Amino acid sequence: MAGVAVIPFLVALPAQANADAATVVPVRITGDPAKRFNIVIVGDGYTAAEMPKFREHVDRHVNVLLTLEPFRTYRSYLNVYTVEVPSTESGVSCDPDLTSPRRNTPLGMGFWGGCSSSSVQRLLTVNSSALTRYADLVTGTNSGNRQLLAIGNSSTYGGAGGTYATASGGNALSALITPHELGHSLGGLDDEYDYYSRGVRGEPYSGSEPSSIHHSLLTTQQMRSQRAKWWRWLGEPSESGGTIDRYEGGLYSGTDVWRPSRHSMMKSLGYYFDQISRERMTQRISAKTSILQGGTPNSAPIGSDRVVWVETLHPAGHPLAVTWKLDGKQLSTNGSRSVDLRQQRISRGKHTLTATVVDPTPFVRDPAVRATLTKTRTWTVDTAIKTPPDTTPLDFTSSTPTDRPVGAQDVVYAETSKPVAVSWAVDGRPVPVQGNDRDFEVKRLNLTGSHTLTASIPGRTLTWKVDATEPVAKVELSKAVSKSNRPGRPPEYVFNGPFTMKLTSTDDTPGAGIMEFRVDGDGWYNYYGWPTDANAPFLFTAEGTNIDNLVYGKLGVPRLSPWDNVPPGYGRHTVDYRAVDPAGNVSAAGTFIVTLQRP
Structure with missing residues (x-):
C-alpha cells in the first residue's frame, strides 16, 4: 500500500531566533530555499499583542501580489517567509507628520x-x-536568492x-504598494509619475535618452527603425489598459519624456504591470534562482547503460521546454526530463549528450532576455564505463x-530523488501523461467543481485538492434614479450625481479573494474599497475625487493627477x-451599464 510522502521543507516549523525573540515563519514554501527565490517579509512596529494584525497584513499583501503577473505564473519559484519581531512600541516614526512621535522599533522605520x-x-x-x-x-x-520587504505598522500610505x-x-x-516597490527593488523599474511632490507637476525632462527600459525620448517610428526600447510591443493592447504606444510624462517630469502605457503599476497603483515591465520582472524573478535545478552529475564521464535526467523549475502557468541532443542530433523525447541511453543504440566510444531547458513564456520577446531563461547541461558519455x-x-x-x-488553470508538479x-x-482515475511526467496541466481537463489529484511513485503518494469552482462576484x-433589466442584456442604471460601487465575492474555499473592475474596457483595476477606508465602497464621480493630490474614481477616461x-x-x-x-480561479465577469447625467 502506498504511503503518504512528507517533504521536510514543506512542513518546516517556525524557528526561534535569538535576536530580540524574533520568529521565522514559513508562509508559502515551494522548495529548498537554496533553490528558490525567497521573499522575506519583516514587520516593524507591531507589538507582541499586534502580531495577529501583522499576519493579516501579510496575508493580504501576498494574496494580491500572487494575482499579478508575472508573480502569478512564477509563484512556484517563490518561497515566502516572515520574520516576526515584537516591538516595544506600536507604530513607526513620524506617522503621519514630522511632529508625530519618533518610535523605538526594531527596524527603525519612519515616514518622511x-x-x-x-x-x-x-517615503517610508x-x-x-x-x-x-x-x-x-x-x-x-x-542576498543572491532573496528579496527583502519591510512592512510597517501604519495605515498611512507609503513605501x-x-x-x-x-x-x-x-x-x-x-497591498498594492508592495508590487510597485518590488518593481523598483527587484525589477530596477522607475516611477512613471509626472510629479515628485504631489500636487506639483514635474518640470520638463531635460536629460539625454533615459537608461530606463520604460522611458524614452524616441518617437514610435524611431523605436521601430532603431529596434529600441519597447518597439517589440508597440500597437498591442496593454495589460494595464489602452494600447502600448507613447504617453508623455514620467521619471518625475511632466513633459518631454514618454512611457509605454497610459497607466500601469509603476504609474498608478491598482493597474497591472504592462508588458514592458512584466518582461523585466520575469527576467529578474528567474535570475534569483535557476530553471535547471539539478540532475545526473556531469563532473565526470558517464556510462551509456543508464537513464540520464534533469530537474527543472516549474512555472504554475506552463511547463518549461526540455530538449535532448546526442552528438548534436535531437532525440525524440517529447519533453521528457530524462533519457534512457540504453534505448539509443549508441556506438562504442565517447559521445556528447546535452539537455537544454528553455522557458517558452510569451511574457518575453527580447532574445537577450530569452537567453537568460535558457540553461544547458552537457555530459560526456563513454560506453566503456x-x-x-x-x-x-x-x-x-x-x-x-x-x-x-490548486486551481483549474494550474500546472502541478512533483520531483523525485531519482528518475x-x-x-x-x-x-x-489514472490520467496518462506523455513525455514530461513531472508536470500535470490541470487546465487540459477542463474541470469544474472539487476534485482530488494524486501523484504516485512506488511506496509514495502526494495528494492535492483541486478547486475548479469559480468564485462568484457580486456588486x-x-x-x-432609474434601473432597467432587459433579457439577455446587462442591467442599466441612471444616476444624476456621484454613486458608489461595493464589490464582494463568495467562494467554496476559505481565504481572502481579490476583486477587480474595469470601465469601458480599460485595464483591470484592483478593488480595494476606497483610499481612505478599505471597508468603504468605491466612489465614482464625473471629475474624480482628489485625495492627497491624487485623483480616484473618475468615471470614463481616468484622471490620475489633478x-x-x-x-x-x-x-x-x-x-x-x-x-x-x-486558488487563482477567475470568475466570469459581471457587467452593468451606467449613465451619469449632467447636472
Whole structure:
C-alpha cells in the first residue's frame, strides 16, 4: 500500500531566533530555499499583542501580489517567509507628520524618509542593517536568492524601493504598494509619475535618452527603425489598459519624456504591470534562482547503460521546454526530463549528450532576455564505463504545495530523488501523461467543481485538492434614479450625481479573494474599497475625487493627477467586475451599464 510522502521543507516549523525573540515563519514554501527565490517579509512596529494584525497584513499583501503577473505564473519559484519581531512600541516614526512621535522599533522605520524635512511624507524608510540582520535568520537565504520587504505598522500610505522594499501594512492601498516597490527593488523599474511632490507637476525632462527600459525620448517610428526600447510591443493592447504606444510624462517630469502605457503599476497603483515591465520582472524573478535545478552529475564521464535526467523549475502557468541532443542530433523525447541511453543504440566510444531547458513564456520577446531563461547541461558519455547501482532512496523531493488547493488553470508538479515514472490520477482515475511526467496541466481537463489529484511513485503518494469552482462576484450600487433589466442584456442604471460601487465575492474555499473592475474596457483595476477606508465602497464621480493630490474614481477616461486634461465622465459607460479566489480561479465577469447625467 502506498504511503503518504512528507517533504521536510514543506512542513518546516517556525524557528526561534535569538535576536530580540524574533520568529521565522514559513508562509508559502515551494522548495529548498537554496533553490528558490525567497521573499522575506519583516514587520516593524507591531507589538507582541499586534502580531495577529501583522499576519493579516501579510496575508493580504501576498494574496494580491500572487494575482499579478508575472508573480502569478512564477509563484512556484517563490518561497515566502516572515520574520516576526515584537516591538516595544506600536507604530513607526513620524506617522503621519514630522511632529508625530519618533518610535523605538526594531527596524527603525519612519515616514518622511526617516523623519527628514527635506523628504516627502510617503517615503517610508528602514534601517537596512537591522532589516538584513533579521532576514539572515531565514536559513538558506542570502542576498543572491532573496528579496527583502519591510512592512510597517501604519495605515498611512507609503513605501520605498531601492535595494530593499518597504510598505505600510494597513492602508487600503498597502497591498498594492508592495508590487510597485518590488518593481523598483527587484525589477530596477522607475516611477512613471509626472510629479515628485504631489500636487506639483514635474518640470520638463531635460536629460539625454533615459537608461530606463520604460522611458524614452524616441518617437514610435524611431523605436521601430532603431529596434529600441519597447518597439517589440508597440500597437498591442496593454495589460494595464489602452494600447502600448507613447504617453508623455514620467521619471518625475511632466513633459518631454514618454512611457509605454497610459497607466500601469509603476504609474498608478491598482493597474497591472504592462508588458514592458512584466518582461523585466520575469527576467529578474528567474535570475534569483535557476530553471535547471539539478540532475545526473556531469563532473565526470558517464556510462551509456543508464537513464540520464534533469530537474527543472516549474512555472504554475506552463511547463518549461526540455530538449535532448546526442552528438548534436535531437532525440525524440517529447519533453521528457530524462533519457534512457540504453534505448539509443549508441556506438562504442565517447559521445556528447546535452539537455537544454528553455522557458517558452510569451511574457518575453527580447532574445537577450530569452537567453537568460535558457540553461544547458552537457555530459560526456563513454560506453566503456559501467554504471554502478543507484542506491539513492526513492522519494518525492519537491512539489507544488499540498497544504492548499490548486486551481483549474494550474500546472502541478512533483520531483523525485531519482528518475522514475510519476503516475497521475484525478479522483482515483489514472490520467496518462506523455513525455514530461513531472508536470500535470490541470487546465487540459477542463474541470469544474472539487476534485482530488494524486501523484504516485512506488511506496509514495502526494495528494492535492483541486478547486475548479469559480468564485462568484457580486456588486452593490447606491440608489439610482432609474434601473432597467432587459433579457439577455446587462442591467442599466441612471444616476444624476456621484454613486458608489461595493464589490464582494463568495467562494467554496476559505481565504481572502481579490476583486477587480474595469470601465469601458480599460485595464483591470484592483478593488480595494476606497483610499481612505478599505471597508468603504468605491466612489465614482464625473471629475474624480482628489485625495492627497491624487485623483480616484473618475468615471470614463481616468484622471490620475489633478492636471490631467480628460473629458468629464458624464454619459453612458460599461463597468465589468470579477473575482479571483485564493486558488487563482477567475470568475466570469459581471457587467452593468451606467449613465451619469449632467447636472
